[in-house]
Amino acid sequence: MKKILAFLAISMTAGYALADAPITGNVQSRCVVTTDTPGVYGNPNAYTLTTSPSDGGVLPIVRFDVTLADAYYAQITTPTEFTSSPSLSDTVTWTGSTEVSAVSDATNMGDYETNKTTFGATTQYDLTATGSTWFKSSSAAAYGGNKAFPGGQYSATVEAKCIAQ
Amino acid sequence: MDGLLVTEMEIFNKRSDVSYYEIGVFDKDFQPIPFVSSFTVYEVNYLKKVKFEVYIRRKDEPQVTYICSRSRVLEQKVSNTSVTSTICSKIKRK
Numbered sequence: 001m002k003k004i005l006a007f008l009a010i011s012m013t014a015g016y017a018l019a020d021a022p023i024t025g026n027v028q029s030r031c032v033v034t035t036d037t038p039g040v041y042g043n044p045n046a047y048t049l050t051t052s053p054s055d056g057g058v059l060p061i062v063r064f065d066v067t068l069a070d071a072y073y074a075q076i077t078t079p080t081e082f083t084s085s086p087s088l089s090d091t092v093t094w095t096g097s098t099e100v101s102a103v104s105d106a107t108n109m110g111d112y113e114t115n116k117t118t119f120g121a122t123t124q125y126d127l128t129a130t131g132s133t134w135f136k137s138s139s140a141a142a143y144g145g146n147k148a149f150p151g152g153q154y155s156a157t158v159e160a161k162c163i164a165q
Numbered sequence: 166m167d168g169l170l171v172t173e174m175e176i177f178n179k180r181s182d183v184s185y186y187e188i189g190v191f192d193k194d195f196q197p198i199p200f201v202s203s204f205t206v207y208e209v210n211y212l213k214k215v216k217f218e219v220y221i222r223r224k225d226e227p228q229v230t231y232i233c234s235r236s237r238v239l240e241q242k243v244s245n246t247s248v249t250s251t252i253c254s255k256i257k258r259k
Contacts, residue, residue, distance in 0.1 A: 164255035
């Protein structure tokens with residue numbers, strides 16, 4: 001028996017079928033993720049890197065645009081490691097959090113922040129309304145034993161996922 | 166092709182800071198499932214679309230739940246902080 005599968009598509013359009021009986025089931029994009037602000041680490045002291053604006057950093061902001069309500073989760077994960085850095089001989093302690101920065105529909109998105117769930121470095125929001133939501137994340141890295149970070153280029157990544165329910 | 170299932174996917178890039186997207190196939194727990202496509206990383210320029218096919222084994226079909234695209238940044242373009250975006254389409258079985 002052939003099974004016909006269809007995608008609930010987000011930024012991808014999709015049709016799914018048996019190879020010998022292709023079925024085209026294109027659907028429209030429903031979720032788009034864009035970077036509003038990449039973010040910058042400030043260096044308030046020798047052993048701390050932080051995106052806190054009061055310490056010279058810039059908070060990364062990600063925007064989710066959804067055109068179908070109750071269909072997606074937004075998952076934003078703050079960094080737990082550097083994507084590139086000089087060689088580090090001691091441990092790095094990471095802290096981070098994510099919160100709603102702005103919404104396009106205050107009436108229907110007003111409870112996003114109170115209804116969020118957090119697990120580890122990941123914060124999940126149930127995108128129950130259509131429109132745009134901006135999420136800002138904070139991130140800080142502290143080098144072990146309050147030792148000075150070695151000089152060099154440090155990079156880290158915030159991961160933003162839009163997952164169909 | 167016996168033993169294979171295929172789907173056609175399309176990626177639309179709305180990020181001006183990203184030109185490459187990696188694709189992956191996952192089960193409900195986001196464990197990777199083997200697949201074949203022309204590439205695993207596709208170059209998709211800003212506001213452009215790229216279509217491609219994804220093949221999976223028929224025996225893996227019951228587990229396949231998500232097909233995802235994940236933005237990739239060239240190493241030499243990595244800045245102080247960057248944002249990786251992942252979009253996952255979910256299979257709805259009829």
